[in-house]
Amino acid sequence: MKNSAAEIRTGIRLSGKWHHGDYPLIRKLGSGAIGSVYLTERNGIHAALKISDKRTSMTMEVKVLQSLKKVQGYFLGPCLFDTDDYVSPSGQLYTFYVMEYIQGSRLDTYIKAKGPEWLPVLLLGLLDDLDHLHRSGWIFGDLKLDNLVVSEKPARLRWVDVGGTTQLGRAIKEYTEFYDRGHWGMGSRKAEPSYDLFALAMTALEILNGGRFAKGETPKNSIKKALHGAGKLRPLLEKALTGKYTDSIGMKQDLVKLLMKKKSPTPVSPPSRMTKSNRRKTGLGESIVLSVYAIICYVIYLLQ
């Protein structure tokens, strides 16, 4: 984007060429390959505004948001409010659109704060949304940590940028190497449900590994190594990464099975909490026995 850094910035007001909407740019929320997103205000309510000089891509994103709206009773992606052009004082033409501002935290931050048990639960909801999206003929494409937000009450994983959303069967429009199966030599860049599921599995691996990992000399081995740290989710992620799931429902069913199995006798809750809750009701001797038991459990857990 030429000159955009200087022309489009926090503090200015944009007025639309066609619909004459007036939007203040309050704060920059992020920027990517296509454009920048700002926090703005519309009828006194916060909204997100995406602006770019890449007209074709922007117009297609609007098309995607409009068609997602048509998926009945279900909010897939942010709600679209307005779309317009902006002519800067220097005469440069920009295209922008205004959409719902989805407030929330990043998925990795959320998991760190709330505990790892939230990851599979949130993935479950996302798999449902992906299924709806796929059924209406779209593939999300650029699924990644940066494009996901955990919104509260109820806790739900929502996607915030539809820039990569592609019609089923076509070439993926926008992707990020780490999440792209073509980059890892593990499949094509054709828009099909398994493309999104690969990216979803890489997102989970990124969180479980505490960050991204390099492709290395043999990409498949690097992924295998990362899968070692995936714990219970390992078989599920492995299937998604090798394209064994042809739709989100298959992966969702496996995940549900896995989560229900978790109720088996092996204690996985942190030992410290267990001793604390027991100390109140029981005598000192019993609590010492319990503590020793908990420590043994913890050691076994660490050794695994």
Next chain:
Amino acid sequence: MKPSTLKQILLITDGCSNRGEDPAAVAALAYAQHITVNVIGILEEGHAEHSVSLEEVENIAKAGGGVSQLIYKQALTETVQMVTKQAMTQTIEGVVNQELKQILGPGNTLDDLPPDKRGDVLEVVEDISETANLEVLILVDTSASMHHKLQVVKEALIDLSISMNARLGNNKFAIFGFPGKREAAVKVMDWTERLENVSSVFPKLATGGVTPTGPALREALHEFSRQTLGKRSANDGMTEYEEFGS
């Protein structure tokens, strides 16, 4: 709609032309024959002065109706794709704009349409870029300074093939290196749908010599006309493909 073919030359270089005719003039000649010329200039890391000039790179692409980028080699993979896709869209938009002017009269370009109407037109642009056939002749500078960059070039081309082959339209790629031993440029890989085999041809790229960018572009241009002639005779005078803007 009949299947259409978009033709592009992708020039990858790290130096300025220093032998033969002006590359921008040859690029203009190519553009006149509906062949787009894109240029990627690779910068040398840690050098304040670069042998490749922004001005030359921009001039060639502008004359060739294409896109240019000046980058460090790490960005090559994404740039090769971006440039190829952007040039496709640009070409198709150009044709659509011309049609709009013819139908609706002057002053009716895509910019003059309100966003909602523009969406319908751009959907057509996207449809065409997804389904059109694409022929890309990749012209790689193999002078001595490119030697340690060829590995990156190879990876970027394989990645380009992965992206382009996910489209509905057909693709054909050919690779030329320049300078050749006697000629300005030599064919190192004949027209193929897949660039995966590129690994086998890259060791063949001898490095060294001057940078005859202009004559090398002319050689690439000849390749396209040879190919078209071959196709014509094979189809008994009938052209299978409708070319853009022709």
